[in-house]
Amino acid sequence: MTLHKAKKTYHHGDLRAGLLSSARMLLEEQGISALGLRAITRHAGVSSAAATPHFGNLMGLLSALATVGYEELAAALEPVLEEGAHAVGLVYVRFAILNPGLFTLMFRSDVIDRNEPALAAARARTSGMLTRLIDSLGGQQPQRTQAGTRAALWGKVHGLAVLAIDGFLDVLLSSQGEGLSLEDLLEDALR
Amino acid sequence: MTLHKAKKTYHHGDLRAGLLSSARMLLEEQGISALGLRAITRHAGVSSAAATPHFGNLMGLLSALATVGYEELAAALEPVLEEGAHAVGLVYVRFAILNPGLFTLMFRSDVIDRNEPALAAARARTSGMLTRLIDSLGGQQPQRTQAGTRAALWGKVHGLAVLAIDGFLDVLLSSQGEGLSLEDLLEDALR
DNA sequence: GGCGTAAACTTATCAGTGATAAGATTATTT
DNA sequence: AAATAATCTTATCACTGATAAGTTTACGCC
Numbered sequence: 061m062t063l064h065k066a067k068k069t070y071h072h073g074d075l076r077a078g079l080l081s082s083a084r085m086l087l088e089e090q091g092i093s094a095l096g097l098r099a100i101t102r103h104a105g106v107s108s109a110a111a112t113p114h115f116g117n118l119m120g121l122l123s124a125l126a127t128v129g130y131e132e133l134a135a136a137l138e139p140v141l142e143e144g145a146h147a148v149g150l151v152y153v154r155f156a157i158l159n160p161g162l163f164t165l166m167f168r169s170d171v172i173d174r175n176e177p178a179l180a181a182a183r184a185r186t187s188g189m190l191t192r193l194i195d196s197l198g199g200q201q202p203q204r205t206q207a208g209t210r211a212a213l214w215g216k217v218h219g220l221a222v223l224a225i226d227g228f229l230d231v232l233l234s235s236q237g238e239g240l241s242l243e244d245l246l247e248d249a250l251r
Numbered sequence: 252m253t254l255h256k257a258k259k260t261y262h263h264g265d266l267r268a269g270l271l272s273s274a275r276m277l278l279e280e281q282g283i284s285a286l287g288l289r290a291i292t293r294h295a296g297v298s299s300a301a302a303t304p305h306f307g308n309l310m311g312l313l314s315a316l317a318t319v320g321y322e323e324l325a326a327a328l329e330p331v332l333e334e335g336a337h338a339v340g341l342v343y344v345r346f347a348i349l350n351p352g353l354f355t356l357m358f359r360s361d362v363i364d365r366n367e368p369a370l371a372a373a374r375a376r377t378s379g380m381l382t383r384l385i386d387s388l389g390g391q392q393p394q395r396t397q398a399g400t401r402a403a404l405w406g407k408v409h410g411l412a413v414l415a416i417d418g419f420l421d422v423l424l425s426s427q428g429e430g431l432s433l434e435d436l437l438e439d440a441l442r
Numbered sequence: 443g444g445c446g447t448a449a450a451c452t453t454a455t456c457a458g459t460g461a462t463a464a465g466a467t468t469a470t471t472t
Numbered sequence: 473a474a475a476t477a478a479t480c481t482t483a484t485c486a487c488t489g490a491t492a493a494g495t496t497t498a499c500g501c502c
Contacts, residue, residue, distance in 0.1 A: 289487085
């Protein structure tokens with residue numbers, strides 16, 4: 061009787077997860093502008109005020125969704141951390157391409173609250189992984205250029221992700237080499 | 252009599268420029284979320300419907316503001332185009348740091364309309380300058396890696412700009428070398 | 443020079459948004 | 473079993489961007 065999702069009850073299981081799932085679906089299918097409180101709750105089959113006990117307000121909900129993003133990104137990066145910057149960069153950009161809406165949301169500080177404890181924690185964990193990786197590279201450089209090297213690497217990876225989401229890399233691809241896939245381009249760019 | 256700005260008249264000079272100026276001030280001082288139609292028109296001392304004849308709607312106004320951004324960026328890049336990628340990258344990132352709100356707006360496709368003719372033209376002009384510059388570099392490379400090199404360079408510069416706006420570079424700076432300025436860091440990173 | 447048309451701007455109003463207080467329903471604790 | 477607390481709904485509020493209708497000014501034309 062008790063199915064996985066008991067939809068009929070007044071309290072239906074965990075609305076928190078349901079709202080996050082609805083928000084994510086709307087985000088990836090219709091973009092960030094579709095992330096209204098009413099749209100999300102309507103998609104979850106619930107009244108527009110039902111999100112309040114779980115998230116407080118819309119920004120709280122979107123911050124929780126961004127938290128999921130940081131956690132998933134960390135989970136994707138962790139297995140390849142030992143393989144070096146090239147592999148990590150590839151996974152980073154791939155994550156952005158596969159979850160463009162979520163990735164974009166994670167950096168929209170006007171819509172999410174970066175002081176939210178859970179979000180700040182997930183963010184710190186993820187960026188700590190990257191910082192440690194970057195620190196392990198080129199340790200024998202003169203100290204003056206170390207920070208520059210880190211910034212360059214980080215900037216390149218993040219910039220490629222943003223450009224890929226915005227479709228600039230496809231422009232680069234189609235304008236020139238024909239037999240080149242996006243994966244190949246990233247391989248070369250991250251070398 | 253006819254001063255530069257005749258404020259008292261019913262039609263006051265060019266409201267179009269006045270609204271763009273108000274929007275820009277609000278943008279840089281209070282962030283993108285302060286860019287409401289009512290806030291902008293109120294700041295310009297005009298009714299909330301006064302923007303309609305000039306811009307159609309809010310998205311039209313913000314698209315025009317982003318157009319200004321692309322034009323200013325192009326004007327800043329043009330004088331250093333001959334000096335190579337390093338100088339151009341530096342100017343690019345400096346522009347982002349000096350106009351963080353405007354730079355961010357230029358890439359927020361949910362708030363501006365990229366099909367707006369003037370915006371599309373300014374955008375094409377600016378990115379054409381960068382494309383030509385990138386094409387002039389490393390022409391003797393094997394063609395397979397050419398697109399990769401372009402993407403890497405473009406990604407690095409744009410990524411550094413985004414990271415700088417988000418404050419990540421300051422984190423990198425303060426966590427390590429003390430006697431390093433942001434300019435020095437960018438110098439090294441863009442090498 | 444005056445008239446008529448078009449443009450700029452205001453006022454008033456509308457549907458839609460996120461937030462919230464108050465009430466109804468179910469879980470949980472004792 | 474009763475009491476308390478949590479979840480969810482309903483109703484409402486202030487606010488937003490858009491728009492139609494009306495008012496004021498500019499401008500081309502005779």
